[in-house]
Every structure is written in structure tokens, then in C-alpha cells.
Amino acid sequence: MKRKMTVILMVLLSCALAFANGGKEEKTGGMKSISFFMGHPLEDYPSGGTPVGDYIEKNTGVKAEFEFLVGELEQKVGIMIASGDFPDVVNGRNFHQKFIDAGVTIPLEDLIDQYGPNIKKLYGDNLNLLYKDDGHIHFLPAFVPAGKISRTTPDQGFFIQKRVLKEFGYPKITTVDEYFDLIRRYAAKYPEVKGRSTVGFTSLFYSWRNYTVMNMPGVVTGHPNDGSGNVDLVNGKWTVSMFYDTPEAKLIYSKYNEMYKDGLFDPESFVADYDQYQAKLTSGRVLGFFDQGWSVNDVQNLLKEENEDYWYVCIPAVLDGYTEEYNGPAALQTDQGVSISVSCKDPVAVIKYFDFLCREETQKIIGWGFEGTDYLVDDQGLFYRNAEMRARFADPDYNKKVQGAYYFNYMMPGMGSTSSFADGNVFGPENQPSEFYAKLKDAEKDVLDSYGIQTWNEMFRAPDMDRAIYYPLWTGKMTSGSAEEIASQKVTDVRNKYTPLLIMADEGTYDSVWKEYIAELNKIADRDLVTKFYQDLVDTRIAAAGK
Amino acid sequence: MNELTKKFSRQRTLLLMSLPFVIHLIIFRYIPITGWVMAFQDYKPARPLLSQRWVGLEQFRILFSDPAFYRILRNTLAMAAIKLILGTAFSVLVAVLINETKSKWGRKSVQTISYLPHFVAWVVAANIVLNVLSPDSGPLNNLLMGLGLIKEPVLWLGEPGYFWHIIGWSHVWKECGFGAIIYLSAMTAIDPQIYEAADIDGARRLQRIRYITLPGIKATFIILLIMNIGHLLDAGFEQQYLLQNGLVQDYSEVFTIYILKYGMKMMRYSYAAAAGIFKSVVSIILIFSANRLAARMGEETLI
Structure with missing residues (x-):
């Protein structure tokens, strides 16, 4: 009986397959x-x-x-x-x-x-x-x-919770110092939210998502999201340099270190995964973080549904003396x-x-x-x-x-x-300014109105279109297994270890940790190959654009 | 007909039954070994294996001259040994405890609860571990602070010195119940008459465990130990990969992570193959030495 059933089933199945094929041909006839x-x-x-x-x-x-x-x-x-x-x-x-x-x-x-x-x-x-x-x-x-090119939301930036801005009357923030200062003052005033402790600033060190920390020296010195290094116009030539061992890198991580020592930098950042990060942001306890917009879209949508004060506004803060350039030109x-x-x-x-x-x-x-x-x-x-x-x-x-x-x-x-x-x-309808504005919630419109703007992107400067001929570096792909790829991975390994150590450094030890970090980097013999790879990439792209 | 053919024809059915598995082994375990030639080439995909460039022992030279290699070897051996010792000890302990439990309901429920984590994938289990150890009101920190043992939450996963502990103990939590099943079944094979005889002779519970239960599972214990020693260079992958972070990477990176990062991800298949060969050779040496040692001690052997 069982065997009979199997045979019947198989016949039926093959018929079905045959007919399925027949049907397909007919449709495309x-x-x-x-x-x-x-x-x-x-x-x-x-x-x-x-x-x-x-x-x-x-x-x-x-x-x-x-x-x-x-x-x-x-x-x-x-x-x-x-x-x-x-x-x-x-x-x-x-x-x-x-x-x-x-x-x-x-x-x-x-x-x-x-x-x-x-x-x-x-x-x-x-x-x-x-x-x-x-x-x-x-x-x-x-x-x-x-x-x-019409944008309504910026690529990336420092995010700050709306209730912080509201508390201080929607101030204009341009420097990292001002940004951290607001968080410091707000956290001192409201150490608890919903019965749990307030988290001043959080980051994500998890896997490749650690760009939220690793890209900092580039973006806070007025560079768009090239990711792999800085590109500056030096004597009329777009020149690539690495940003992870510069005095500016030392400065921005020392500011993180100050926050850490004050108990405002979330220590769980160093070990949390993306799920925990999102969960923490969604809880509304976090006052600020740095990220790219797409990475926190879900978090933002949830928060906006839940409470009118707990979602985040993205702002362009940089180090003193620099002009922000968070947006890069739209590139192919x-x-x-x-x-x-x-x-x-x-x-x-x-x-x-x-x-x-x-x-x-x-x-x-x-x-x-x-x-x-x-x-x-x-x-x-x-x-x-x-x-x-x-x-x-x-x-x-x-x-x-x-x-x-x-x-x-x-x-x-x-x-x-x-x-x-x-x-x-x-x-994209979401980037048509009038359509974008019409879809906003009232709480969002309030914030925009306080700053006298129509879209979030108006807080940011327009991209430097001169960059368009090479931008962005991160689409450059190193040949698999090449010497520069291995060197680049080794640099990443050293950074993954030392960046948290810098931020966590005890009072008075920051300089010595930094020295140790540079010493470790210098052990990687051919790390110049990475810079050379990106410089070649930029040169090739510029040559191609000139055709 | 000589002795051997007679023996063969006598066990015909058994041999036929094992045939599919032997074929399976050959196809999936032995034929892939031919891929080892890759380790002596500079392999590029989408080209036949034999038209690749031959580089001799170059890949091995690169492997052994990488300073990271020795750190990774240390981590792998250390974590594997920790997992082996803790895992075995706790599996035996759980098995003995369950075996000594008289209430049937108690045995069943303890057994089910203890082996349940085995079926949870590390992706999920790692999240549980992360949350338990969280410095931000994770249960462990809450408990220790509640007991007054620590004043401030500890960043357990950020301290290199704790990482091997975390790997070892989370392994115990996840695997000891499942590991106990084999020992439990070995215990059921012990003749109840021996226990009865011991009772009559006035043996107490601890004495029964010491002189009957433990010697009864010795053979199973040794075989499993030999098999596990062969896996000493497989300290795991997901567990370390998912629990690691930059702060502890000097202690968390194991062979498999290294092969993934510096081999597969960079399409250096030859390099990955060379590392794989190194691993296999060391494993074979380990397994044979363990086997020899067991034989010399007059114990059950595997081979």
C-alpha cells in the first residue's frame, strides 16, 4: 500500500513538473x-x-x-x-x-x-x-x-537625543566639545531615565560596524566618508593620507577618554554586539552616539512612534578649527x-x-x-x-x-x-523636500522649525563637488591576498585592540598608551603599501575622469 | 578457502551494511585531501588545479614566520585544553549526580534542563552570555554587587585575563549536560548485581561511586578522551568569534579565526590549506600519542 502511494505521488509530481514547464513556455510565447x-x-x-x-x-x-x-x-x-x-x-x-x-x-x-x-x-x-x-x-x-542632487537626510554625524536639545533651547552645535558639553550637563541634571541610569555616549566596536569609532579621526577633521583614509588637496593634487596615527586622532580619542573617565562613555560599547547596541538605543537611555543614518533607521522609527522626545537629531560636530564636510558628493x-x-x-x-x-x-x-x-x-x-x-x-x-x-x-x-x-x-519621493516635510511627525517639525530649516540635511554643508572625480575611497577593492590587503588587516587588528585601550586609559596614562599604539603600528613593515594603493586608486580615477 | 575469506563470507551482511559508510568516508573525507596540493601552489580560483603556479613550501614559510601564529597556537591549545578538562570533568560529575538520583521525575527533568543548551546555536548562546556578563545591569554583575563582592560593575568581556575563563565556563554550561548522556548510558551498562553485592558488603554511597561507577565508565572515558585529544587544535570557532572583541583579541584568536581572516577572506586559499595541513598533522600526532599512552597504561584503545 505504502509503495503504491509512493508511485502515485511520484507520477503526480512529475506531471506537475511537466505542466509547470509547459505553462512557462506558453506564457513567454x-x-x-x-x-x-x-x-x-x-x-x-x-x-x-x-x-x-x-x-x-x-x-x-x-x-x-x-x-x-x-x-x-x-x-x-x-x-x-x-x-x-x-x-x-x-x-x-x-x-x-x-x-x-x-x-x-x-x-x-x-x-x-x-x-x-x-x-x-x-x-x-x-x-x-x-x-x-x-x-x-x-x-x-x-x-x-x-x-x-537632493538630500533630505545626512549620510552620517553625531546623533543627539531630542530631549537634550529641547532642554537647552535648541542650540546650534558645531564642535565636538560643545556636543560633549551638552551631554555632560544634561546627564548631570538627569542621571536617571525611566528608573534606569542615563548613558551619556555609546559607540559600536562590533565587527565591521566599528566604523562608528574607527572613522572618527577622518570625519571630525572635515572629511567625508572615505572610510579608509583622508584625501586632501595638497598643491593642487588630491593626496591620500592615513588618519589613524595623526595628532588629530590622538585628540579626538582623548576627548572620548575624558568622557570615559567621567563615566559618560558607555563601557559596554567595547563588547556589545549590534543587537545590544540597537536595544540600548531603543531604550531611550542614551543621550548621544556617532553613526551613519541607515544603521539606526529602525531605532529612529521605533523611538518616533513611542515618544516624542526620545529620538535623535543628527548634527555635524567637528574638532575646533575645522569646517565640517560630513556629506560626500553623490558618486557612481x-x-x-x-x-x-x-x-x-x-x-x-x-x-x-x-x-x-x-x-x-x-x-x-x-x-x-x-x-x-x-x-x-x-x-x-x-x-x-x-x-x-x-x-x-x-x-x-x-x-x-x-x-x-x-x-x-x-x-x-x-x-x-x-x-x-x-x-x-x-x-526618490523620500528625497523630494516638499514630500519629505509633509510626511514628518509634529515633533520632528517642531525641531526643524526651531532651527528654521525644512530638512535635516540643511544642518549640513553641501558636499564639495570637486571631490566627485575620485570619491569615495572605500569602493576601491584591494586584490585579494595582496601585500597591501594583509598589511591593512594587520593595521585593523592593532587599531581594534588599541582604540578601546586609548579610550579606557586611566588618568595620566593616555600618552603612554598612545606611544605603545604607535610602536605596534610601526612594527607593520609595509603599511605604506595601503596608502600607496589608495593614492594609485585616486590617480587612476582622476585620469579616467579627465578622458 | 583460507581463514580470511571464510571470515569475510561469514560477516558478509555486516560488511555490506558498513559499505555505504565507507564510501561516504572516502568521498567526503579522503578525496578532498587531494586539495592539499593547493598548499604548495599559489592558487587562483577559476583555473584548473594542475595549471596553477607551484611555490613549494613558501606558504608554510609565511605561516611559521608570522609572529601572530605562535600566539594563536597558544590560544588554541590553551582554550581547547581548558574546554576538554572542564567539559569532561563536569560531564562526569553531572552523570554521576543524575545516576545517583533516585526520583525518576528528578532525573528526567535535571537531564533535560542540563542538555537543552546544547541545542542552542552559539549565535544565540553568545548573546545570552553577552547579556549575562553585561556591565550594564547584567545578572552576574547585579548578583556580585548585591552580595557586596564588587563595588562597580566589571567589564568581564573586556579583560584579557578573564576570556579563557568565559570560554571554559560557558562551554561547561552549554555542553556538560549533553556530554553526560554518554557517561550515563555507560553507567546503565554496569551490572546492578555489583551494586547489590556492594550494598550487602556495607558500601556507602560515596564508596559505591568511587569503586563501582567510576571504574565502570573508565573505558568510555578513555575512548572519548583519545578522540577529543585529536581535536585539541579545534578549540571551536563560533564561540570565540562571537564573544571576542578588540580588547581581548590577543587571547581570543584561535586557529580557525586566523584562517578565516588571513586565508579565506583574502582568497589566499593556498595559505588556508597550508594552515589546515599543519592542523591535521598535529592532530594525527596527538591522537596517536594519546592512543599509545592509553595502551601502555593497559587501557582500552581506539586504534
Whole structure:
């Protein structure tokens, strides 16, 4: 009986499979299909179709067959390369270079020239940055900076709790000293919150998220988020220097050390993981911290729902005598994108498909949706949404599961969320200032009004556009296993050990810990290779931009 | 027919039954060893194994000349030894205690509670440890402060001197219940008549444990010890990886973390393979010496 059942089940299963295949063919009948591998774990594209996806399908006659990442990306890319069998289009995200090294990708420049007028229009001069050493363009990145760049929230900065600002009448803070002073005074006045002790300032040393501490010497001396080092204009030349062993590094960590000695720097910072960090911030006990905006989005959203005083405002504090430059210019991602693989039978169709995506009209539909149902246009031609539309799009899953736009923006050729169309509207509704303001909570509007501004980003200076030709350093990828990568890892190891020791140094011992730290660094023989690697990177990028 | 073939045909069924496992072993344990040639090359992915550049013992030279290597070797051996000694001692202790418990309900519940942490992944368990040791009103600091033993919360995980303790004791918490299961089953194999005879002779409880229970599990104990000694260079990975931080890295980095950081992550597969070979060779030497020692002491041996 059991065996019979098994046989019946197997027959049924194979029938189902056969029919499933049959169905697929029928659906794509008369239509081209392009297969994609996207190196990002995403849910399958909604099987019932989506308004945005259907629009693109109808107008291009092409059905996109997505395969998303399951498991580990590095491994998956390796297996694909070893198997020699590829979908039409591959995007290996941060391991994309491996596809290029293995000769999987075909040159795109001639195809773009012939079949990509809209691609050329959208990417503009940025295309020059995409030529690799072999003289070819191998991929098209997503999130292209285009038109006027409009930001409503800053990249990064010192965060301070709203109740602190409120207590002192919304002062303007420009230096780290002023910032720590506010925290000091507030913590002295209110040592407890909700029955638990107030935490003055916290940081995160956990794994790669330790940038919240490690990047400090760069950002407090007026540098954007280059991450790996400082880049300054010296005698008309963009020059790279490392910031971890400078007098400024010594100064900023000594300020952290002062806070620590006063019991205001959270000792748990040194050992806590990201979950504990988020939990602590969400408790509302922490008065301040340094981070990048995306890292604390969830925390902020929760706090804003809970209490009107416990969320954080991001402010640009620097060391005395420096001008802040927290925002970097919007830059093209020059390390990853979509490539056409050697297995693709009809590269022209793929380029035409990308060209359709890059068309301004398509980009408007991907960014905002369809006029009338997803957004409205006012007398001045400004896009906005009504309450019903806002409620729909407030669900973070809406753009994926219902609208489908996400699949044609994330990792696909197209505009970045801060880019603008020719008519002045911003691609990402969250970065359209009027739309941003309309969606704010009253408590947020109060703070903005007190400072006399409309968006959080107005507290920050505009990025230095001269930097755009090389920015940012952190997208530069060292060759795996190279001498500079090993040296860089060793520097990281020393910093991971000594940065906490500096901050925790007992009264009077800070200088000796610092000396020990420098001595350890000097033991790493070829750490200059790291500086050289980044200097070469900057030089290459500037040369490419000059083409 | 000679003796051997006769023996074979007699145990035909048994041999057939073990065949799949032998094949499994060959495929998954022996064939991958061919990858060791990588250690003598400068391996680059997406190229056949034999068309790689040969570099002889260069990878081993780099490995042994890295000053970090000896620190990592020390950490690995120390933490593995601590875990082995504490883990075994507490497993035996728990097994004896459970074995001596007369109430069936008590045995079952203690056993279940003690082996439950084994099934929790280290990712979760590490979070529990982090929270228990938290300087910010973690239970341990609260307890010690409540008892008046310390005045201020201690940053347990930030003190290099405490790290091996934390690894050892969290290992005991997580694994001693599960380790006890094998010893418990060895105890059930002890003939109850021996206990009865001891009772009649007037043996007390401690004497029964000392002269019957412990000698009864000696064989199991020795076999497990030999097997574990072979793993001395596997001090674990997740536990250290998840509990470490910059302050204690000189004491927390073990072989596996080093291989991940300076080998795999940098695509230096040859370097990782060389480190792997070193590890395997040392493990084989250790396991054979332990086995020899056990044999010389007239005990049960593994091989």
C-alpha cells in the first residue's frame, strides 16, 4: 500500500513538473525573455505580475526572469564561474570583479554607442569612469547620480537625543566639545531615565560596524566618508593620507577618554554586539552616539512612534578649527553593476532593454509610480502624494510585493534616490523636500522649525563637488591576498585592540598608551603599501575622469 | 578457502551494511585531501588545479614566520585544553549526580534542563552570555554587587585575563549536560548485581561511586578522551568569534579565526590549506600519542 502511494505521488509530481514547464513556455510565447542573476537575497518576483513590471514587459516585449541569491554570494559566484554556464545578465554585487577577472562579461561600450541613447543620456560623463584597465566597459551600475542632487537626510554625524536639545533651547552645535558639553550637563541634571541610569555616549566596536569609532579621526577633521583614509588637496593634487596615527586622532580619542573617565562613555560599547547596541538605543537611555543614518533607521522609527522626545537629531560636530564636510558628493558605484555574460545569445536585446529602463519616463514610473494612482502633480509641476497614496507606500514592502518597482531599481541601471529629473522632481519621493516635510511627525517639525530649516540635511554643508572625480575611497577593492590587503588587516587588528585601550586609559596614562599604539603600528613593515594603493586608486580615477 | 575469506563470507551482511559508510568516508573525507596540493601552489580560483603556479613550501614559510601564529597556537591549545578538562570533568560529575538520583521525575527533568543548551546555536548562546556578563545591569554583575563582592560593575568581556575563563565556563554550561548522556548510558551498562553485592558488603554511597561507577565508565572515558585529544587544535570557532572583541583579541584568536581572516577572506586559499595541513598533522600526532599512552597504561584503545 505504502509503495503504491509512493508511485502515485511520484507520477503526480512529475506531471506537475511537466505542466509547470509547459505553462512557462506558453506564457513567454511571442515574448523574448532575458535571464538575470542578481547577487542579492530577495524574494521571488511576484508571480501575478506588478503594475511596474507589466508596464515594462508590455513596452519592451521582454520578460525578465530573475534568479536571486540563495546562500553565500562569494561561493555562488565561484560556482557559477566554475560551471561556465551563465544567465544572460549577471550582477555579482561586491564580488562582481570576479566575473570580470574570469572573462565572463562582454564589452558594452559599442553596444551602448549603437543602441543606448537613453543610457548615454542618463550616465553622461560617468560612463568614462566605467572603463576598466583593459579599455572596456564591463558593467552598468545602479543608482546613477544625475541632475540636481537632493538630500533630505545626512549620510552620517553625531546623533543627539531630542530631549537634550529641547532642554537647552535648541542650540546650534558645531564642535565636538560643545556636543560633549551638552551631554555632560544634561546627564548631570538627569542621571536617571525611566528608573534606569542615563548613558551619556555609546559607540559600536562590533565587527565591521566599528566604523562608528574607527572613522572618527577622518570625519571630525572635515572629511567625508572615505572610510579608509583622508584625501586632501595638497598643491593642487588630491593626496591620500592615513588618519589613524595623526595628532588629530590622538585628540579626538582623548576627548572620548575624558568622557570615559567621567563615566559618560558607555563601557559596554567595547563588547556589545549590534543587537545590544540597537536595544540600548531603543531604550531611550542614551543621550548621544556617532553613526551613519541607515544603521539606526529602525531605532529612529521605533523611538518616533513611542515618544516624542526620545529620538535623535543628527548634527555635524567637528574638532575646533575645522569646517565640517560630513556629506560626500553623490558618486557612481564603480565596483559593481549589471554585465552581459558570454552565454547571452542576443546582447542587443539586453542593451535595448536597459535603454528602455534608463528612459526618463520609465524612471519616473519606477521612482514614483503612475500619475493619478500613485502620485499627483501640482500647478508648479511638483510631484506629491495624497494621504491615501502615502499610507500605501509607507509599508516598506509595498514597492516590492505590490508595485514591483524595487526589482527594476535595485541593482538595475537607473537613477539613485537623490537624483533629479530634468523637470526638477527628485527620483526618490523620500528625497523630494516638499514630500519629505509633509510626511514628518509634529515633533520632528517642531525641531526643524526651531532651527528654521525644512530638512535635516540643511544642518549640513553641501558636499564639495570637486571631490566627485575620485570619491569615495572605500569602493576601491584591494586584490585579494595582496601585500597591501594583509598589511591593512594587520593595521585593523592593532587599531581594534588599541582604540578601546586609548579610550579606557586611566588618568595620566593616555600618552603612554598612545606611544605603545604607535610602536605596534610601526612594527607593520609595509603599511605604506595601503596608502600607496589608495593614492594609485585616486590617480587612476582622476585620469579616467579627465578622458 | 583460507581463514580470511571464510571470515569475510561469514560477516558478509555486516560488511555490506558498513559499505555505504565507507564510501561516504572516502568521498567526503579522503578525496578532498587531494586539495592539499593547493598548499604548495599559489592558487587562483577559476583555473584548473594542475595549471596553477607551484611555490613549494613558501606558504608554510609565511605561516611559521608570522609572529601572530605562535600566539594563536597558544590560544588554541590553551582554550581547547581548558574546554576538554572542564567539559569532561563536569560531564562526569553531572552523570554521576543524575545516576545517583533516585526520583525518576528528578532525573528526567535535571537531564533535560542540563542538555537543552546544547541545542542552542552559539549565535544565540553568545548573546545570552553577552547579556549575562553585561556591565550594564547584567545578572552576574547585579548578583556580585548585591552580595557586596564588587563595588562597580566589571567589564568581564573586556579583560584579557578573564576570556579563557568565559570560554571554559560557558562551554561547561552549554555542553556538560549533553556530554553526560554518554557517561550515563555507560553507567546503565554496569551490572546492578555489583551494586547489590556492594550494598550487602556495607558500601556507602560515596564508596559505591568511587569503586563501582567510576571504574565502570573508565573505558568510555578513555575512548572519548583519545578522540577529543585529536581535536585539541579545534578549540571551536563560533564561540570565540562571537564573544571576542578588540580588547581581548590577543587571547581570543584561535586557529580557525586566523584562517578565516588571513586565508579565506583574502582568497589566499593556498595559505588556508597550508594552515589546515599543519592542523591535521598535529592532530594525527596527538591522537596517536594519546592512543599509545592509553595502551601502555593497559587501557582500552581506539586504534
